[in-house]
Amino acid sequence: xxxxxxxxxxxxxxxxxxxxxxxxxxxxxxxxxxxxxxxxxxxxxxxxxxxxxxxxxxxxxxxxxxxxxxxxxxxxxxxxxxxxxxxxxxxxxxxxxxxxxxxxxxxxxxxxxxxxxxxxxxxxxxxxxxxxxxxxxxxxxxxxxxxxxxxxxxxxxxxxxxxxxxxxx
Numbered sequence: 001x002x003x004x005x006x007x008x009x010x011x012x013x014x015x016x017x018x019x020x021x022x023x024x025x026x027x028x029x030x031x032x033x034x035x036x037x038x039x040x041x042x043x044x045x046x047x048x049x050x051x052x053x054x055x056x057x058x059x060x061x062x063x064x065x066x067x068x069x070x071x072x073x074x075x076x077x078x079x080x081x082x083x084x085x086x087x088x089x090x091x092x093x094x095x096x097x098x099x100x101x102x103x104x105x106x107x108x109x110x111x112x113x114x115x116x117x118x119x120x121x122x123x124x125x126x127x128x129x130x131x132x133x134x135x136x137x138x139x140x141x142x143x144x145x146x147x148x149x150x151x152x153x154x155x156x157x158x159x160x161x162x163x164x165x166x167x168x169x
């Protein structure tokens with residue numbers, strides 16, 4: 001009988017060691033998965049609470065496939081409260097030439113109305129409205145190249161109109 005008691009105590013010890021190791025590896029795997037998921041962009045994106053208005057605007061501009069069917073921004077979709085309570089900090093790392101002075105033959109994109117903006121090549125009423133909306137939402141343009149941040153306007157359109165545009169801060 002003594003022999004069987006010793007065997008049972010050895011079995012309990014080995015079970016405890018196995019259980020301890022199993023618990024350790026389970027925790028290791030769990031925390032590794034948490035770490036990997038937190039650092040995965042797609043998982044981090046789903047955990048984001050809300051986007052600032054500028055981030056939402058740029059997201060739609062950069063990836064129009066993910067936007068709703070009717071994704072032209074309207075003044076009702078951007079509330080003044082969200083602009084004032086969630087200020088977006090954007091670092092501009094690009095270098096630009098100095099702003100062009102306001103010449104009589106040029107259109108100042110910081111003050112132009114819809115009719116004036118439609119005089120630019122490739123700019124219709126919809127894009128002119130987007131320029132005005134962007135300007136009202138995010139402030140004045142600092143450089144001609146900033147026009148490419150507006151939904152529907154790319155670098156090629158900016159380059160075609162560069163000689164027609166002026167920007168005064």
